[in-house]
Amino acid sequence: MFEPAIELMKPEALLELQNERLKKMIRYAYDNVPFYKKKFKEKGISPDDIKSSDDLHKVPFTVKDDLRDHYPYGILAVPREEIVRFHSSSGTTGIPTVVGYTRKDLETWSRLMARTIACPGTKKGDIMQNIYGYGLFTGGLGFHYGAELLGVSVIPTSTGNTKRQLKIMRDMKTTAIACTPSYALYLSEAAIDEGYKPKEDFDLKYGLFGAEAWSEEARKKIQDTLGLGAYDCYGLSELYGPGVAMECEHQNGLHIWSDEFLVETTNPDTGEVLPPGKRGELVFTMLTREAMPLLRYRTKDLAQISYEECECGRYHPRILRVSGRSDDMLIIGGVNVFPSQIEDVLFKIPKLGDQYQILVDRKILDKMTIKVELSQEAATDKNLDRNALLKRISEELVAVITIRPKIELLEPKTIPRSVGKAVRVIDLRKSN
Numbered sequence: 001m002f003e004p005a006i007e008l009m010k011p012e013a014l015l016e017l018q019n020e021r022l023k024k025m026i027r028y029a030y031d032n033v034p035f036y037k038k039k040f041k042e043k044g045i046s047p048d049d050i051k052s053s054d055d056l057h058k059v060p061f062t063v064k065d066d067l068r069d070h071y072p073y074g075i076l077a078v079p080r081e082e083i084v085r086f087h088s089s090s091g092t093t094g095i096p097t098v099v100g101y102t103r104k105d106l107e108t109w110s111r112l113m114a115r116t117i118a119c120p121g122t123k124k125g126d127i128m129q130n131i132y133g134y135g136l137f138t139g140g141l142g143f144h145y146g147a148e149l150l151g152v153s154v155i156p157t158s159t160g161n162t163k164r165q166l167k168i169m170r171d172m173k174t175t176a177i178a179c180t181p182s183y184a185l186y187l188s189e190a191a192i193d194e195g196y197k198p199k200e201d202f203d204l205k206y207g208l209f210g211a212e213a214w215s216e217e218a219r220k221k222i223q224d225t226l227g228l229g230a231y232d233c234y235g236l237s238e239l240y241g242p243g244v245a246m247e248c249e250h251q252n253g254l255h256i257w258s259d260e261f262l263v264e265t266t267n268p269d270t271g272e273v274l275p276p277g278k279r280g281e282l283v284f285t286m287l288t289r290e291a292m293p294l295l296r297y298r299t300k301d302l303a304q305i306s307y308e309e310c311e312c313g314r315y316h317p318r319i320l321r322v323s324g325r326s327d328d329m330l331i332i333g334g335v336n337v338f339p340s341q342i343e344d345v346l347f348k349i350p351k352l353g354d355q356y357q358i359l360v361d362r363k364i365l366d367k368m369t370i371k372v373e374l375s376q377e378a379a380t381d382k383n384l385d386r387n388a389l390l391k392r393i394s395e396e397l398v399a400v401i402t403i404r405p406k407i408e409l410l411e412p413k414t415i416p417r418s419v420g421k422a423v424r425v426i427d428l429r430k431s432n
């Protein structure tokens with residue numbers, strides 16, 4: 001544990017700290033960010049109306065478009081000269097969102113990242129290969145500085161060049177890898193293709209996987225092949241980056257570092273705050289960020305929160321797995337489908353590989369096609385009954401998603417691999 005005094009705080013002490021910080025933060029945002037002053041005035045509230053987290057619902061939401069409206073520098077509470085670093089989203093879906101950090105913000109983020117990396121057990125003495133992209137994306141530098149602060153030996157390989165990643169992993173006896181879960185799946189496949197016996201040739205213990213929603217089945221596959229524990233990390237570039245929440249060794253949900261992030265679960269349609277334990281949209285209020293305070297930031301991530309004590313001794317509330325972003329949800333002929341539900345089904349069926357793609361199109365009605373690769377063994381099995389396999393996939397999918405997509409079996413290695421986030425869904429309706 002990196003900061004046991006904070007990580008093991010009892011719920012009452014944690015709440016007290018949150019309330020004290022919240023009051024200060026509300027006043028700070030109001031006094032220093034014209035955007036918030038205006039929003040408060042429009043709603044007819046003053047900072048003094050927020051006395052504790054019970055009053056938080058009175059504060060208006062902040063959404064991604066608010067950040068885009070403040071392009072390029074974002075909602076800054078400090079003069080631009082105080083910013084020592086910028087990160088930015090890729091902007092592939094519109095205007096990029098830029099986030100600025102003061103020196104103190106970078107220190108806070110590094111501490112949160114050190115806690116995050118240490119959470120499943122990684123410690124000084126471990127060797128971490130950091131395969132997240134270094135650059136505008138927050139993953140690379142976020143993990144890098146957190147690991148250094150923790151005292152872990154960092155190998156900053158960044159993304160790409162899978163053969164070299166594997167060679168370094170073996171030669172330098174890497175014990176922890178940090179990357180996206182889809183790249184971890186790809187690494188497990190590539191390791192075997194390159195003739196490695198991962199469990200014998202590698203010394204891997206911890207996989208720190210984030211930046212994508214992934215399924216329990218994907219976790220099992222990665223753990224079984226690479227012989228490590230696969231742990232889920234959660235973050236958003238708008239809230240520092242990674243380091244918002246992390247799984248501990250018990251793999252039973254992601255602890256939100258709630259001395260820094262106050263979480264609410266809300267009804268995504270009405271904005272109403274839901275009682276603890278109900279599934280809804282995660283909304284975060286940052287409690288100490290200097291450069292760019294965010295109050296009640298809507299994430300579009302749907303999840304359930306547990307406030308129970310964890311076996312590790314931490315009370316920091318746990319996200320019980322993000323089932324997907326509301327943005328990722330597909331509506332097929334009026335039925336809601338999450339790609340992660342499809343992944344769960346596919347990964348449970350033997351004879352199928354790890355790579356799949358979901359295509360959605362609309363002629364008159366919505367049409368969904370799922371292309372999935374056969375495993376290497378199944379592809380070379382002359383006795384494989386492909387029709388029976390197609391029928392099984394179809395039936396198991398109907399049982400979960402209630403609609404019957406068209407299934408296509410592909411030969412192994414026909415779907416293009418990506419080094420960052422995998423392209424799992426192609427929705428042609430959007431371009432029509």
Ligand SMILES: [Zn+2]
Pocket residue numbers: 248249250255310311312313314
């Ligand atoms: Zn725990």
